[in-house]
Amino acid sequence: MSDIGKVAMERDRVYNRHGWTFQERGAGDLAVLWGQNANTQPLFFWLIAYVYSTPGLLARLRTEIAPYCTLSDTMPLEINSMNLPGLFANGPLLKASIFETYRMANEATSIRYVARPVTIDDGACKHELQPGMFISAPHSVNQRDPLVYPEPDQFLSDRFLETDAESGKTVPRYGKVRPWGTGAAMCKGQTFAEREIMVLGAAIISLWDISPASGTWKIPAMIPGTGVKKPLTEMRVVITRRVPP
Template sequence: MSAAKLHDELLTLLLAGHEATTNAIAWALYWIHRTPTVLENLQSELKNEGGNLTPIALTQLPYLTAVCNETLRISSVAFLSFPREVAAPMALMDHPLEPGTRVYACIDLKHRRPDLYPEPEQFRPERFLDRKYSMSESLPFGGGVRRCIGDVLAQFEMKLIVAQILSHYCLTLANQMPETPKRRGVNVAPASGVKMIVQSPAER
């Protein structure tokens, strides 16, 4: 790529995806603090293994990774994939599709299939420790050759920020009302913004 093209791609990664990553982090903090056992397990991992790790090694911690994967499953920041346009007559699961038809994958419905994710409404990071899901089963960033170009960077940022927040602050949800998703452009965000009370460890 030319220098100008590389510059444009980097700006896309850093700027265009920041809102989706921010929403994912908000959802992660919400689910972690709605599920006490998850908070305890994650804090234990960060305390016992994360203290002296480099940022890259920190983001490879298994339970932290599982928590972030489960967050992206249960609270997809995008409900639909980018569309694919049918180029030639075809059938999809016995449904005839004509050229020009746009087809979308519903990420949220895929992530709530009980045959893939037993008890799909439960926040259970352990499912990502017990099983490795294929790219057609777990697709928070879409799939195929048009999978989101920023997926690796977004996951790195998400894990690093969640780990740093939980390592340096004690948080509690400002209220226990269930959080609901709200469409904001192409992204899906927590409707109330996940309000939390923040304390340093010394204040507790």
């Protein structure tokens, strides 16, 4: 089994250590794969599309990432090491760009069971919710609301950056966006998924140049997906190894 990846082998050792059956392993792995294909990978596509198509953003991100992503001195460029704690703690622009990608492409929805009678007054009428009902809260409704986010159809990488009152540092904050749902049922993989996207994003940004095959960037229209919206049409690009100036 020398051709099996290290991650798969380590997972197998963990399963054996805890005595998981093959049925239990399948259930656990299916949940991970579903999350990756429905959310993480589509969201990463949109992040890269926005980063490379937004004028000036790529250069700013490369400057921010450089202290935490050590590249080789020879060509083609390779990543020698990555300081992950440093990147997570000191990558506000990258994280804010991810937050803005959540706002543009994520379709988080919370499902709740009504355990006791609830009355909701929305200003126009009252809604009586009875025990046994299920309600759906689509958090994405506010994400393109101009009253909540000015210029809602524009990708603004600095939208979620704020100045911390105590430290004076620029920090990324979620604000009103809810990409992971809310409450006890909030996505349990939130931290892992977000850091995964940061690491992959930093790697791609550090090593690759991406340009539109047509010569002009055109972000595809979006259609509903399982958790993250999907592109309506294909997006053709030219990918080349980065050559530092």
